Every structure is written in structure tokens, then in C-alpha cells.
Amino acid sequence: MNTNPPLLKKILIANRGEIACRVIRSARRLGIATVAVYSDADRDAVHVREADEAVRIGPPPSSQSYLVIDAILAAVRQTGADAVHPGYGFLSENAAFAQALAEEGVAFIGPPPRAIEAMGDKITSKKLAAEAGVSTVPGHMGLIEDAAEAARIAAEIGYPVMIKASAGGGGKGMRIAWNDAEAREGFRASRSEAKSSFGDDRIFIEKFVTEPRHIEIQVLGDRHGNLIYLGERECSIQRRNQKVIEEAPSSFLDEATRRAMGEQAVALSRAVGYHSAGTVEFIVDKNRNFYFLEMNTRLQVEHPVTELVTGIDLVEAMIRVAAGERLPIRQDEVRLSGWAMEARVYAEDPYRNFLPSIGRLTRYRPPAEGPDGEGGLVRVDAGVQEGGEISIHYDPMIAKLCTHAPTRLEAIDALARALDRVELEGIGHNLPFLAALADHERFRAGRLTTAFIAEEYVGGFTGVTPTEADLPRLAAVAAVVSHIRQHRDSAISGAMDNHRRAIGRDFVATLAGQALPFTIDAVDGGYHVVFADGPLLAVSSRWTPGQPLGQFSVGGEAMAVKVGVTPGGLRLRWHGRDVLVQVRSPRVAELARLMREKIPPDTSKLLLCPMPGVVAAITVSEGEAVEAGQALATIEAMKMENVLRAEKAGTIRRIAVAEGASLAVDELILEFE
Structure with missing residues (x-):
């Protein structure tokens, strides 16, 4: 990008959370002042603290704050901002908002209102896409009056069908129907959800492509007619139409398909006079036939993976385009380097069907950004802080954890390591599920469809069962943690000087229903843990009692393990495994086997x-x-x-x-x- 600062002096960010912090980061690097807006619920939020100025815009509900155009315009006038970045969600795809800013003489860091309006309506956008020569999915683009008509139209298209809100986004107002009953119920639910989320209850129906992959093309254009595409992102790992893990590029596309999709994305963008960053989304079947899904006339949540493989700061590009600059790069100069992964860390309970969780972040420590020391690069986009609150009023996303490496598998391995290093307590969260995905053989092999989660976790996510190879490694970690704690306790209590004799060296680790007898000895600044059946594991660590995350080397393998002390022993969390381990003397372990198991209360009725x-x-x-x-x-x-x-x-x-x-x-x- 151009090294000169753009001709903008102050940007107001009409958003909150991690995307507001993300925009502030690029603006600060460009020497541009920033203004945050906040609701009463966000008074102490990170984006408010990081901006140069902040303006209150209303009560917690977004309908009374972040979605109120007049409140945003008042903040613009109050602060003298000469540009507004809308982020994503809220007013980012509101043509009336973009037009109102234009009338105020304020730059909108996004596309022109006419492009937002054309692409924001899914029915209109599909008609325009067809006219621009873009492949589209068969369906009914007219308005649907009631559930009975929805069922009739769905039957004519042929099941399965996708029922969608015309003004939808983010997975809201979307249902898949496989028969008439589901079409009627899906229509009612989608219309109700669309009305509450977007204030627009129009619904349309299209054919649902079986074995689909969700692949999108990033486009970028300036105000001078230059348009390029920056490769693709694969977003097939979804739950309830919400993306969970995204990657760039896609392991499924060949160069010819990538070029065809990119050229169609640019053709559609050109047809609506598009400039700024945008995304054209496609459904791709198992034969690499692709069909236009929708165009998002804004920055996407998953934009970091494109930035990581192209080296282009999309927020900076948007700012420079809004300032009237030309794109500094041509299509033939775009290069994709390495592989990038993004995992969305959500406040939701994966063990309870991913239901939202709210509350206070009693602990939040993300992994360090930059090289991870093992060939990967880590990036964290977040807008939360330890002690902050996840509110019922807004999206439950906590952070976006991104990694980059030379190859896909190396990027996945880097993601798995980074997930292990996230310390997050106080609320339910999906870290165990994300770790399970990163370790899943089918995901690692790239055999993806949008039904991946539904197919692989039919009864819901119940956790990751440790393998036979995992058990001795986790037991060895527990052995060392227990040994260190006992030495600490012994020193505090003034026990015998010969700690080894006072503590003993023979123990039994009980985990996952198995008892593993072992001996432990301190050797050369580390430990040797020898199990009864023969394996010896050399363990080293600087873990100290009370430390919630420990770095261990077990048999030469690096392990970042979350360590918790429970009334019954130790709780270890690693790679999605969540196990309770009791480390006892042989006699106590023998007696423990005679104890009755506590039966939980019956809530079946x-x-x-x-x-x-x-x-x-x-x-x-x-x-x-x-x-x-x-x-x-x-x-x-x-x-x-x-x-x-x-x-x-x-x-x-x-x-x-x-x-x-x-x-x-x-x-x-x-x-x-």
C-alpha cells in the first residue's frame, strides 16, 4: 500500500467490539484520529478506551443505540469526524445510512449507497447476478405471503430447499426444509427472526445444494473503476449457518475454478458500480460447479485470513479508497502466500447444543501475537478484556484466533497450539469444540461441506475422548503437577528435609476410567515418570502452583495444558480433552475403588x-x-x-x-x- 497518509483526519467507527478495535489499529498506524461510539452496556469496553474520543449513543439494546442513524450522525457532528467506518453488522449495509453521510459531506468507508441497496436485497441481487452472467441457484425470487404458499413453492422447486430472509445475514432468518411441514415451520420461524433482527420479514426460497461447500471471493475496488479479486476463503465449517472456522485459500479449488469465480465476482461488482472491500459468496458442489449466494457489501468477519495470505491490509485499503486513492495493485500482481486459518471464539456452551452464554470474563489471556516459535504466526482480533462482560444484547463472539503457516496442515497445527494457549474462564465457551475440529481427521484432510458439523456431531458435541496414546501423557503431566504441589505443601508445613522420602515416589493416576500406576523421580532439572507397564516419559516444566496454564515437554512433545485444582484432584484441558485426574498413593487408590459413585438428580421430566x-x-x-x-x-x-x-x-x-x-x-x- 501507499506509504503516504490518506486525506482523512478523523474516523468515527459506527460499531463496537473487536471490529471497532480492528479499525482503530489500522487508523492509528496511518496517523488518523478515531472516535468510538458506545451504548451504556459498553461504557467500559476496550474499543472505547482505545479510541482517541468516545461518544455515548444510547441504552444497551442495539435498536436504541448502534442502529440509530440520527445518534451516529449527531456523534459525527459533535466530534467533527470527516469519515465513518461501519465495520460489519449494525448499519454496515444500510444504504440510507451511507446516503445520510454523503448528504452531510462525510466519507463513508464502504461502497456507494446504490450498490448496498442492490446487493442488500437478496431477491434483487440474484436477478442482477443473473443479468451479469453470474451462475445462480434455482429458486423462487418473488415474495411469499404465508406458510402454505411457502410449502407449495418449496415442493415445486424440489426438496431440500433453503428458506431465507431477503434482508438477512449472519445466519439469521435461515432454515433448511426437507418436507412440507418443515417448510411451513421454517417459513414462520425465518420470518419472525428476520423481523426482529432486520425489521424486514420478506422471505424467499431456493434449492439447497447437497454436499455444498461455502467459498467466497474477496473483491476490492476503487472509485476510478479498478476492480480486483484477492483469492478465496473457504467457510464450509458452519453451525446453524454461522461460520465457525474459515481458511484461505480453499484446498478444493483448482486454478481454473478460482479464476472463473473471481472473474464473475468482479463482473457483478462492476455491474453495480462497486468500490471498497466486498465479498461475493458462492455455494460450490462436489463437481466444482458454483452458484452465486449473496454479496456482502462490507468487510467480512473472516477478512484476516485474506490479509494473512495476501499481505494486504483491507481496512487500510478501504480507508484509502474512501479518500479517493487508486488501488496500488493490479490483478496480475495478486499473490497468495501460505495458508491461513481463523477460528471464531464464541461465548456459547458446546456441551449444551452451543447455546449462548453470558457473564463476566473472570480470566482472559489470549496467546501472544507473532511467530509462535514452531513455524506458525498467530494473530488475535478481539474487543474484550479480563473482567469485561459478555452481554445478552450483542453477538457472543469473544475473539478471532488466526494463524498462518507455509502449508494447510502447518496452519492447522499452529491453530491447535494457539487454542491450547487461550486462557478463558467465567463463561461457557467453544474452545474445546474448536480444538476438536482442529484435531479432526476429516477436517485435516480437507473433506468439507457445510454439513460437516451436523454429520460429524450427530448427537451434539460431547467432548473429546482421550486416546490410548493421550492417557500416559496426561497422566505424566498430572504426576508432575501433583509432585510440585506436594513439595510446595511440604515446604510450607515444615515437613522433613528429605522431601522425597516424606512424599514418596509410587502413585496411581486415575483418569478416563483407567488406573495407571507409576513412579516419579526428579532427574536433571526435570522428571522421569515410569508407568507400571514399562513406558518412561521424561517431563520438564516451569509450572508453579496456582498457574492456570502450564507449558510442558512430555516425551519430547510440547504441550500447553490448562491446569485446575478440583476437590477430587486435577482438571487438565488440552487439545479439546477435558479430564479429571486423581493422583493417589497405591493404598488410597485401592480404597477409592470401593467408594460408591454419586448419582446425579433425575431431570428427565x-x-x-x-x-x-x-x-x-x-x-x-x-x-x-x-x-x-x-x-x-x-x-x-x-x-x-x-x-x-x-x-x-x-x-x-x-x-x-x-x-x-x-x-x-x-x-x-x-x-x-
Whole structure:
């Protein structure tokens, strides 16, 4: 990029969280002052602290703050900002907002209003795409009045179909239907979700491509008619249409397909007079046939992977384009170097069907950015801090953890190491699931579709079972941790000088239902852990009691292990494995086997609220007989509607809450007979 500063003096960022911090980072490097806006819930947020100025714009609900155009315009006037970056979400694809800024004489760091308007409506955008020669998915682009019409149209297209909100995005207002009943229910749910999220309940239906891959093309254009594409991103690892892991480039595309997709993306962008950064999304089938999905007229959440493989700062490029500069690079100069991965760290509980989690971050320590010492590069985009709160009012994303390496497998390995090094406590989070994905054989082999998660975790995510090879390594870590703690306790209590004799060297580690007898000895600044069946593992570590993350070398392998002390022993978390380990003397271990196992309470006749949220609907009544799979209630949390269904047939004995009630996790909703 040009080394001269662009002709902008002060940028107001009409957003919050990590994307606001991301824009501030590039603006500061360019010598441009920044203005943050914040709701009452974000008064102490990181983006507010990092900006040069900050302006309050309203109460916590986004409909009363970040989505209020007049409040943003007032902040622009108050601070004298000469440009606005919208980030993504909120007003980023609002043509009226872009137009209002133009009328104020303020630069909008994004595309022209006419392009936003054309591409923001999925029905209109598909028609324009077809006219521009872009491959499109068969479907019904007209408006649909009711659920019955939705079912009729879906049957005519042929199941399965995708029901979508015309003004949708971020996975909201989207449902897959495989039959008439699901089409009717999906239409009602999508329209309700679209209305609450976007204020627009228009719905359309298109053919759902089986075995699809979600691959998108990054485009970049200036105000002088220059348009290029910067390769692709693969976003096939999704859950409920929300992207979970993204990578660049795609291991599936060949050069001819990449070029064809890129040229069609540029043709569509040119047809709507596009400038700035944007993304054209495609569905690609198993034969590399690709179909236009939508165009996002903004910066994408996953833009860092493109930056990592191209070396182009997309935020800087957007700023320079808004200032009137020409692109400094031609299409034939674009180079893709190495491989990049991005994992979205969310406040959600993977063990409870990924339901949102809210609360305070009692501990948040991301891995260090830069070279990781093992051939990878780490980047963290975040907008949270330790002690901060994850609010029910906004998206539950905590951070984006990105890695770059020469090859795909090396980038995945770097991601796995980085995930192990994230310290995150106080709320439910998806780190174990992300670690499981990074370790999954099918993911590592690149055999991806958008159904990957649904196919590989049919009954939901229940954790990662340690392998036979994992058990001695984790037991060795537990042995060393226990040994260090016992020596510390012995020193504090003034025990015998001969600590080894006072503590002993023979123990039994019990984990994952197995008992592993071992001996441990301190040797040359480290430890030798010898198991009864023969293996000897040399372990070294600088871990000290109370340290929540320990770096261990076990048998020559580096392991970053989260260490917790529980009433029953140690909790070790590594590579998605979450195990309890008891390290006992042989006699105590023998007696422990005689103890009765505690049986958890029976909640099979109760429907408990799985997340903090509001009761949007109760769809049954007391005394009603219900079937397995029948909808019982809908809970709205973080702008998403979650339908709770009966796990088995039964009769409703009592309903404990009313519609509109705010519930905490595990609060009773209804009871079965």
C-alpha cells in the first residue's frame, strides 16, 4: 500500500467490539484520529478506551443505540469526524445510512449507497447476478405471503430447499426444509427472526445444494473503476449457518475454478458500480460447479485470513479508497502466500447444543501475537478484556484466533497450539469444540461441506475422548503437577528435609476410567515418570502452583495444558480433552475403588432453560399430550430464536413461566407427568 497518509483526519467507527478495535489499529498506524461510539452496556469496553474520543449513543439494546442513524450522525457532528467506518453488522449495509453521510459531506468507508441497496436485497441481487452472467441457484425470487404458499413453492422447486430472509445475514432468518411441514415451520420461524433482527420479514426460497461447500471471493475496488479479486476463503465449517472456522485459500479449488469465480465476482461488482472491500459468496458442489449466494457489501468477519495470505491490509485499503486513492495493485500482481486459518471464539456452551452464554470474563489471556516459535504466526482480533462482560444484547463472539503457516496442515497445527494457549474462564465457551475440529481427521484432510458439523456431531458435541496414546501423557503431566504441589505443601508445613522420602515416589493416576500406576523421580532439572507397564516419559516444566496454564515437554512433545485444582484432584484441558485426574498413593487408590459413585438428580421430566433468554413463545398447554420432537417453547437470546423440543412423548403436567419472562440457565419452563 501507499506509504503516504490518506486525506482523512478523523474516523468515527459506527460499531463496537473487536471490529471497532480492528479499525482503530489500522487508523492509528496511518496517523488518523478515531472516535468510538458506545451504548451504556459498553461504557467500559476496550474499543472505547482505545479510541482517541468516545461518544455515548444510547441504552444497551442495539435498536436504541448502534442502529440509530440520527445518534451516529449527531456523534459525527459533535466530534467533527470527516469519515465513518461501519465495520460489519449494525448499519454496515444500510444504504440510507451511507446516503445520510454523503448528504452531510462525510466519507463513508464502504461502497456507494446504490450498490448496498442492490446487493442488500437478496431477491434483487440474484436477478442482477443473473443479468451479469453470474451462475445462480434455482429458486423462487418473488415474495411469499404465508406458510402454505411457502410449502407449495418449496415442493415445486424440489426438496431440500433453503428458506431465507431477503434482508438477512449472519445466519439469521435461515432454515433448511426437507418436507412440507418443515417448510411451513421454517417459513414462520425465518420470518419472525428476520423481523426482529432486520425489521424486514420478506422471505424467499431456493434449492439447497447437497454436499455444498461455502467459498467466497474477496473483491476490492476503487472509485476510478479498478476492480480486483484477492483469492478465496473457504467457510464450509458452519453451525446453524454461522461460520465457525474459515481458511484461505480453499484446498478444493483448482486454478481454473478460482479464476472463473473471481472473474464473475468482479463482473457483478462492476455491474453495480462497486468500490471498497466486498465479498461475493458462492455455494460450490462436489463437481466444482458454483452458484452465486449473496454479496456482502462490507468487510467480512473472516477478512484476516485474506490479509494473512495476501499481505494486504483491507481496512487500510478501504480507508484509502474512501479518500479517493487508486488501488496500488493490479490483478496480475495478486499473490497468495501460505495458508491461513481463523477460528471464531464464541461465548456459547458446546456441551449444551452451543447455546449462548453470558457473564463476566473472570480470566482472559489470549496467546501472544507473532511467530509462535514452531513455524506458525498467530494473530488475535478481539474487543474484550479480563473482567469485561459478555452481554445478552450483542453477538457472543469473544475473539478471532488466526494463524498462518507455509502449508494447510502447518496452519492447522499452529491453530491447535494457539487454542491450547487461550486462557478463558467465567463463561461457557467453544474452545474445546474448536480444538476438536482442529484435531479432526476429516477436517485435516480437507473433506468439507457445510454439513460437516451436523454429520460429524450427530448427537451434539460431547467432548473429546482421550486416546490410548493421550492417557500416559496426561497422566505424566498430572504426576508432575501433583509432585510440585506436594513439595510446595511440604515446604510450607515444615515437613522433613528429605522431601522425597516424606512424599514418596509410587502413585496411581486415575483418569478416563483407567488406573495407571507409576513412579516419579526428579532427574536433571526435570522428571522421569515410569508407568507400571514399562513406558518412561521424561517431563520438564516451569509450572508453579496456582498457574492456570502450564507449558510442558512430555516425551519430547510440547504441550500447553490448562491446569485446575478440583476437590477430587486435577482438571487438565488440552487439545479439546477435558479430564479429571486423581493422583493417589497405591493404598488410597485401592480404597477409592470401593467408594460408591454419586448419582446425579433425575431431570428427565423437566424442561429447563438451557441459556439466559426471554420466552418468546410457549406452544403447548397444561394437560396436552406431546410427541417426540414436538416444539414446546421458543427462547430468544442474542437475537436468535431457539426452539426447545420434546425428547420423548409425554403429557404436560405444569407450565411454570409465561411468554415474555426472562429466564436464567436451568430455570424451570415446564414439567411432564
